Amino acid sequence: MRKRHRKQEEADLDITSFMNLMIILVPVLLMTMVLSHISVLDLKLPDLSSSSSAPEDDEKKNEILEVVIEPTEMVVNYPAGAPLRRIPQKADEETGEMVYDYEMLQTVLREVKRLLKDQGIEKKDILILSQPDTDYQTIIRSMDTVRSFKAVSVASVVDAELFPAISLGDAPPPAAAQTGGAQ
Secondary structure: OOOOOOOOOOOOOOOHHHHHHHHHHHHHHHHHOOOOOOOOOOEOOOOHHHHOOOHHHHHHHHOOOEEEEOOOEEEEEOOOOOEEEEEEOEEOOOOOOEEOOHHHHHHHHHHHHHHHHHOOOOOOEEEEEEOOOOOHHHHHHHHHHHHEEEEEEOOEEEEEEOOOEEEEEEOOOHHHHHOOOOO
């Protein structure tokens, strides 16, 4: 008997449905993807030559607006060392734990900016003083709060400038701050 060998045809690979799936899936994945966002803040560092104490330096030092981050409150000082407003911590609505009141801080700074503007003083710099054990997120959130605020302008929300020139420093220990630094 003779065996017949048929010529076997190669099967075509049908990838049409797979291509249709990719055409839909790729844009959906791209839209839901979280892109990393990096923001850079310019910080003003103290001069090395500022260690000399001249009368002009003392006058300039007193014109500094400070936000001191203490363990239980934030203190806004203007001029430097003179408490203008103490902002105690408040209870978080969700967790009940004590957190800093950034909304009140921003309200106080907006009022300070308005009062300075009324006196003809255009101030853009601020000094944030924190304790050595202050949480990193607290410092960053404080920097974001003092830099700008949301304002409505012509039916759109914009970032209005508060004090964008931010300097960082070490706060005095809480005990010294409460007694006014006097011995």
